[in-house]
Amino acid sequence: MTTTVPPTSSTPPGSPAPSAAQTQLAGNFDTFLTLLTTQLQNQDPLNPMDSNQFTQQLVEFSQVEQQINTNDNLQTLINQGNTGTGAYAVSYLGRAVTVANGQAPLSDGSATWAYNLGTASTNTQLTVTDASGNVVYTGTGETAAGAHAFTWDGTGTNGQQMPDGTYKLTVNAVAADGTAVTSSVTSTGVVSEVDMTSGTPTLMIGSMPVQLTDVTGVENTN
Numbered sequence: 001m002t003t004t005v006p007p008t009s010s011t012p013p014g015s016p017a018p019s020a021a022q023t024q025l026a027g028n029f030d031t032f033l034t035l036l037t038t039q040l041q042n043q044d045p046l047n048p049m050d051s052n053q054f055t056q057q058l059v060e061f062s063q064v065e066q067q068i069n070t071n072d073n074l075q076t077l078i079n080q081g082n083t084g085t086g087a088y089a090v091s092y093l094g095r096a097v098t099v100a101n102g103q104a105p106l107s108d109g110s111a112t113w114a115y116n117l118g119t120a121s122t123n124t125q126l127t128v129t130d131a132s133g134n135v136v137y138t139g140t141g142e143t144a145a146g147a148h149a150f151t152w153d154g155t156g157t158n159g160q161q162m163p164d165g166t167y168k169l170t171v172n173a174v175a176a177d178g179t180a181v182t183s184s185v186t187s188t189g190v191v192s193e194v195d196m197t198s199g200t201p202t203l204m205i206g207s208m209p210v211q212l213t214d215v216t217g218v219e220n221t222n
Contacts, residue, residue: 089201089212092191097203097210098217102168104187105208109154109161111187113169118182120145121173128152129168136162141171166208186216 104111117124124141136156142148150169154162173181189205196202203210 089194089203092203092218093194094190096188096190096219097215099187099189099210099214100184100216101214102170102185103166103208104169105189105206106152106154106162106164106167107206110151111154111167112149112151113185113187114147114149115141115169115171115183115185116147117145117173119175121181122176124171124173126150127170127172129170130162131166136167164207
């Protein structure tokens with residue numbers, strides 16, 4: 001059996017590793033001090049170097065170091081926020097959520113949406129698009145004001161069965177006076193996974209990714 005020994009580090013235990021910017025700043029500062037010392041040792045006694053210039057350069061280095069430390073502290077706060085958001089997202093696992101972006105997963109030849117018409121319409125058009133934005137289905141919807149359900153069996157307008165995946169329903173309704181009717185579309189699904197690979201937690205309903213900002217309701221399925 002081969003055992004790999006980790007390399008030793010000059011960073012004290014429990015201390016954060018220096019960032020690349022801090023490492024570069026430290027190297028530049030050491031170089032500056034070396035050049036400054038050399039210049040002082042070899043300056044012309046009759047024409048000494050301006051000490052105010054040295055002081056100004058030291059102040060500038062100090063300001064850069066403070067800015068780097070500020071940025072590192074902000075990054076720490078961001079990381080802590082992401083960790084908290086991830087823990088919050090995990091609480092959605094196994095729960096039914098309402099998604100308000102119009103998307104729903106087509107699984108085993110079935111996708112279900114709910115849509116609401118603000119007022120009665122004379123014509124309601126339902127349009128389903130795939131993940132690439134291509135129209136795969138069009139049909140007529142309900143005209144009465146209020147909530148309605150629409151279940152799609154995955155059959156496209158061309159008569160072909162569409163593959164499982166994420167699809168979006170758009171509702172366009174027109175009132176008797178020709179004005180557009182306000183509508184909204186939602187879907188409901190159970191969160192089966194929380195994907196954190198991108199750094200921002202994403203809920204998964206089957207194969208459909210859902211952002212936390214698109215969730216408008218949560219129901220405990222237990």
